Amino acid sequence: MSIEFLLTSLIVVATPGTGVLYTVAAGLSRGARAGYVAAIGCTLGIVPHMLAAITGLAALLHTSALAFQVLKYLGVAYLLYMAWSTLRARGALTTDEDATPRSAAKVIVSAVLINLLNPKLTIFFLAFLPQFVGPGESNALLRMVELSAVFMLLSLVVFAGYGKFAAAIRHRVMSHPPVLAWMRRVFAGAFAALGAKLALT
Template sequence: MSTAFLLTTLVVVLTPGTGVVYTLAAGLSHGRRASVVAAFGCTLGTVPHALATVTGLAALLHTSAVAFEVVRYLGVAYLLYMAWSTLRDKRALVVGDDGAAADGPPPASRVILSGVLLNLLNPKLTMFFVAFLPQFVPAGDPGSVAAMLRLSAVFTGMTFVVFVAYGMCAAAVRGHVLGRPRVMAGIRRVFAASFVGLGAKLAVA
């Protein structure tokens, strides 16, 4: 495992994207546990892309414009849905006497599913793995498949750790903003705008 791979992976996972925005939103809205669950869901959504790359399925998206466009616009549609849901969901603005959201956090299964779909419907992740992994595997190496699986596992693990760190930071400041409806409403609009922006970026990719 080269230092170059580890540093490159760290830079990539630290760069804010869809998963980071979703994890931050979960941490701010529902606390530490929800942020960890969201981080897990987003990380889980990267696994199919890595497996597609290793097994050669990524070639379909790389060579078929139709397949790429279908997945891309499904991703755009889901990001816009997340923006709408973020604006519509008012639970985090209803605070109980103990400072927690009155209706409680959403089910873990729903948080995980949303996180998985956010990354699963992003064909750029598959393209990233196609361009990224082969750089760190010697050409003609008979153990290239095993090597790419190991690299993918490290990438996935680092993604989860970084996302959890982002979520914990968001959860740490949650108490300072949760009881302020105007602040929370503003934050909600920022996250919704972020999802719209990410959707637009994916649409024109």
């Protein structure tokens, strides 16, 4: 397992997006348990993207160097796009003001749908994940399953962390704009740096 894959996956998972916002909102509005349940749901929402990528790209990994170059630059474009979109991100974090308790099943279903409809995950699995599997690797399918499982585990841990943190500050301040702006710049810079490194590899 390369450090590049772990670092890139961690940045992708930790970057505030729809799944993170939903998990944070659940933690802020209903406490740590709801945040953990939302994290599980968002992680389950990754499975369809993983299956689509694995079943469609396992054979492609053995085709040609051209295919790998195409995937490589798709990955570069994806990382640069994420840097640009992170810098452009606007809007305040909002919480669910509905005081009616929601069942764990409803929270999970909502979280699954959020990640299922997240195009960032589709692009990640289709354009980026295969770059960490060697073109001549005999067990390419197994390798992609392994990488996907690590990505899902990171997602669960990071999202649960977001939910726990949100629950811890739910009775204090919901958010602090200067801190959010600083985080956006850091994540955008990291995406751009990884994209440049991948392009030059």
